[in-house]
Amino acid sequence: MSTIGPFNTVKVEVQDGIALITMNRPEKLNALNAMLQDELARAFEQVGAEQSVRAIILTGAGRAFCAGIDLAQAGESLSRGGASGDRLLRLITAMSSTPQPVIAAINGYAVTGGFEAAMACDILVASREARFADTHGMVGVMPGWGLSQKLARIVGQPRAMAISLTGEYIDAQTAYDWGLISHLVEPAELLPTARRLAGMIRDADPGIIAEIKAVIRNGGLATLGEGLRMERDAHARFMEHYDPQEAQARRAKVMQRARTQA
Template identity: 40%
Template sequence: MDFNTILFDVNDNIAVITINRPDKLNALNNAVFDELDQAIDEIISRPEIKSAIITGSGDKAFVAGADISELRNLDAKNGEILAQRGQKVFDNIESSPKIIIAAINGFALGGGCELAMACHFRVASDNAKFGQPEVNLGLLPGYGGTQRLTQLVGKGRSIELLATGDMIDAITAFNYGLVNHVVTRNELLPKAKSILAVINTKAPLAVAACINASQYAYTNDGTGFAMEAASFGKLLETNDSKEGIEAFLEKRKPIFRNN
């Protein structure tokens, strides 16, 4: 599949999506959303792809935000449609049954921070900066940022970041729980790939079930526990579970076949 605003590469069962608008600091526009959505569908549908990374082109930015020029003449209705569309694309990332890591190589601001938070977890280079500066435009994050930032860092820190529009550095983001690892720029993709290399050895159906069950942690109505128990039972009937149990008892490495 050919893309104009992103790069798409697959090696060792890992897909790497690179937002490729370095002259615009990889800002999100309509074309990026279209192609990002297509790339996520490609990842999910292709059995040889087991996991993925999203990163940005160049050394300055992961994604420095939305393309502000596209917001100039929007009315309330079209603004809501734009936000809903971005939310849908990011929801598809978050609900992907295959792990998708954000490898953040610079500025992750506005929609870029929201994109990073939609990924299952985040690895950042030590020059990365995070922020939701939408209040400086008289706006709030529209692609799920108010919800995911609060889930990740807590209500107090989230409201402070949202209401001030301030940026935080990679170490602060790590201390807040926004990112899992901070490494040098040269170590960024190797670190993300090394984590995925481990995940790719695990039972795909079990990984997908972990992702799905974790989505219920924020419902606060107890359905997550029921989902976890039901998934546990279903997984016990899979061939991969039987293989994993037998391999453990036989003291050997399991061979999972995604069934």
């Protein structure tokens, strides 16, 4: 494996094909200052390029997942152009373009840009201590990571309007009830649950997992007919390299796991 890091505001641990990326500015609620933006982008770029890594977990140190853009640097970081705009674009691109599925392990506050960072992930697991809010309107900043479009598609327009126009916090149970997160767990079970899900992904066919991730993500922005065509195209690519013996071995593992979990 190539060298990952070094970092000052991010921790990266890779074990058994699973990468755990931790935003590590707990004293600032993991607010995204310039250094954290740069290092988080670099972490995703480096981990995403590792073929031995099959799944990625993103979490935050301390009592927050991420409080969004560091308001102490807001004047510079939120400008439309220059280095700050390039920095944010690089981070958004790095997070959204990894072929490996990304699991958000949301341990606490996920606010504004932190909310968007969570929603940039593929699977959202939240502790009961998690809280979500979109305060873009309160701080006078337009969303830039797709929150205005993604949120309504998940929770419906009325709820999205309420979240984004009022800035009101919603708790983890409400987020689960509204379909914002896939798993709601006790705090002590957050990382074990994320690791369990990552392990299931790791044991699957990485090529198929990457194709399924892409089809679901891209299909969500398309019509049903366009999405079905994407799936058919992906299936055709898969059949070009289909290995019956490997497929049979994977089926045997799935059946064994089913018997274990039954």
